[in-house]
Amino acid sequence: xxxxxxxxxxxxxxRGGDKMKFKVFDLYDMDEVELSDVALKPYxxxxxxxLIKSQGRNLWKFSSAKVHILERMANRIxxxxxxxxxxxxxxxxxxxxxxxxxxxxxDVLEMIKKRKKENPIQVLIxxxxxxxxxxxxxxxxxxxxxxxxxxxxxxxxxxxxxxxWLIQGSYQKCFGKKKKMYESLANEIMFASDGNMxxxxxxxxxxxEKQADAAR
Numbered sequence: 001x002x003x004x005x006x007x008x009x010x011x012x013x014x015r016g017g018d019k020m021k022f023k024v025f026d027l028y029d030m031d032e033v034e035l036s037d038v039a040l041k042p043y044x045x046x047x048x049x050x051l052i053k054s055q056g057r058n059l060w061k062f063s064s065a066k067v068h069i070l071e072r073m074a075n076r077i078x079x080x081x082x083x084x085x086x087x088x089x090x091x092x093x094x095x096x097x098x099x100x101x102x103x104x105x106x107d108v109l110e111m112i113k114k115r116k117k118e119n120p121i122q123v124l125i126x127x128x129x130x131x132x133x134x135x136x137x138x139x140x141x142x143x144x145x146x147x148x149x150x151x152x153x154x155x156x157x158x159x160x161x162x163x164x165w166l167i168q169g170s171y172q173k174c175f176g177k178k179k180k181m182y183e184s185l186a187n188e189i190m191f192a193s194d195g196n197m198x199x200x201x202x203x204x205x206x207x208x209e210k211q212a213d214a215a216r
Contacts, residue, residue: 022050024070024121028109032119037129039155044069044125053098065156069124074101076163080171080181093181107182112190127192131165131201132158135212150212161208162201166192169200 023029030048035041043065052068064072078096093100112120137148153161166188174184191199197206 022048024049024052025106026050028119028121030121033122033125035125035129037132040129040132040159043155043159044128046121046125052102062156064160069128069159070102070105070121072159073124073163073167074098074105076167077101077104077181077185080167081175091175091181104182104185108186108189111182111186115186116190123193124189127166127189127199127201128159128162130195131192131199131205132162133205133208134158136208137211137215148211148215150215162205165201165204169204172200 021031030046033046035044035046045066045068047068049068052071054067054071058064058066067075078094078101080094093104109120109124112123116123133153135150136153138151139146140149141147166185170181170185170188173179173188174181188199188201192201195202197203
């Protein structure tokens with residue numbers, strides 16, 4: 001924790017005592033963020049913290065639901081090119097370090113705030129709700145033959161898929177180009193929050209649900 005964060009913590013402790021409330025990185029108020037999808041609410045951590053860093057303490061079953069949503073996105077940025085079993089070429093900024101990954105997230109939030117003129121975390125949550133699939137297909141084997149079968153997606157997997165597609169889509173649009181990763185990711189999140197089909201995540205969601213409808 002930096003010296004600035006420690007000073008802010010001491011000041012808030014003196015002023016508010018136990019009733020104090022933090023802003024994320026002392027920038028964004030989490031109390032303003034609302035979730036419209038009731039199924040996802042228990043699995044998205046929107047806790048107000050001054051510094052978001054779990055340091056790998058959440059290791060039990062379904063522990064990712066306890067990790068802050070911004071940290072989950074930063075962790076996914078560490079492996080942006082992971083599609084299936086293949087790994088794309090890792091760029092120089094994809095070092096897997098917390099500081100570099102979280103700096104990309106902060107730049108994304110700042111860019112969204114300038115363009116949308118609203119709380120950027122609310123825009124992110126809206127994007128996750130819009131591009132999280134409700135149905136997908138799995139393969140079942142019966143009589144030596146394999147068939148696709150439509151299944152419902154659990155809330156935790158819905159969030160994981162949405163974050164994965166947002167990161168992968170933005171990485172593919174900036175790989176080998178002059179556009180920066182934070183610019184591409186901010187555009188991807190804003191497109192998904194508006195339900196725009198230019199978003200890679202929205203395209204993947206529609207493809208998954210169409211395949212599930214065909215396999216019913």
